[in-house]
Amino acid sequence: MKISDFQSKDVINIVDGKKLGHITDLELDLRQGRIDSIVVPQFTKMFGLFGNNGTEIVIPWRNIVKIGADVVLVRMDESKALRQEEDDLHARS
Structure with missing residues (x-):
């Protein structure tokens, strides 16, 4: 499977049925030769339009x-996703 194959698929959370993007x-993990995680940008809805607020899940x-x-x-438990975003923000600071 190619990375481009992954990018064309919708990511759906089975906990609440929401499409994540x-x-x-x-x-x-280059040492182990495996995928550690996938990254999905988090979109927000503002004024009826979708926009990327710069955070990722x-x-x-x-x-x-x-x-x-x-x-x-x-x-994905929503509270875990939110905590991950907060951790990322602190790591970048």
């Missing part, structure tokens, strides 16, 4: 439930 990046590989022909099903 599309995969924009992968985090790799980093979904660990262990949270991927199924990779189908059109979608990637993940199990």
Whole structure:
């Protein structure tokens, strides 16, 4: 499977059924030769338009439930996703 194949799939959270978006990046463990996580930009709805607010949801590989022909099903608790974003902000500071 190519990275471009991942980018064309919708990422769906099976906990609440929400579409999270599309995969924009992968985090790799080069020592182990495996994918550590997938990265999905977080979009917000402002004035009826979708816009990227600059944050990303980093979904660990262990949270991927199924990779189908059109979608990637993940199990993400919303509070964990929010904490991940806060951790990323603190790490960048």
